[in-house]
Amino acid sequence: MLSRSVSVSLGAVVFFILGSMQAWSDETLPGDPVAGRIFVERECGDCHDISREGGDYPLNAAPSFLDVATERSTTALSLRVFLRSTHREMPDLILNRREQDDVIAYILSLRAE
Numbered sequence: 001m002l003s004r005s006v007s008v009s010l011g012a013v014v015f016f017i018l019g020s021m022q023a024w025s026d027e028t029l030p031g032d033p034v035a036g037r038i039f040v041e042r043e044c045g046d047c048h049d050i051s052r053e054g055g056d057y058p059l060n061a062a063p064s065f066l067d068v069a070t071e072r073s074t075t076a077l078s079l080r081v082f083l084r085s086t087h088r089e090m091p092d093l094i095l096n097r098r099e100q101d102d103v104i105a106y107i108l109s110l111r112a113e
């Protein structure tokens with residue numbers, strides 16, 4: 001009885017992990033880039049150039065989001081990891097899951113079509 005319920009919940013965990021990995025792949029971005037743009041204008045625009053055209057602030061170490069987007073190593077997953085981790089030079093902003101999705105969708109939308 002016990003082992004049966006353990007394997008059922010294990011199955012649920014595996015299913016959940018696979019499900020979230022699916023959501024992390026670039027092909028199935030769940031976020032809304034328009035909402036992401038509004039969010040980053042408000043929360044990130046003091047330090048990052050968030051525009052489609054790109055450009056850096058002269059006295060600022062923060063890369064433009066265009067540069068982030070065109071960096072080859074950037075993926076939805078790498079952005080998510082960055083947004084969830086702590087940083088030395090950037091404030092540790094707490095974004096909820098939906099905000100993360102939207103910001104990721106916006107940043108990746110800056111890549112040349």
Ligand code: HEC
Nearest residue numbers: 043044046047061062063068082087088089090091093103
């Ligand atoms: C107070 C200034 C500041 C704010 C506000 C800020 N950042 Fe940053 N950010 C930085 C600096 C400085 C760096 C470069 C150093 C680093 O990578 O930690 C950076 C780096 C990054 C990078 C990594 C780029 C790379 O090298 O791959 C991403 C992605 C990023 N920021 C996203 C965001 C998002 C999204 C927001 C808004 C929710 C935001 N930042 C708000 C200062 C800021």
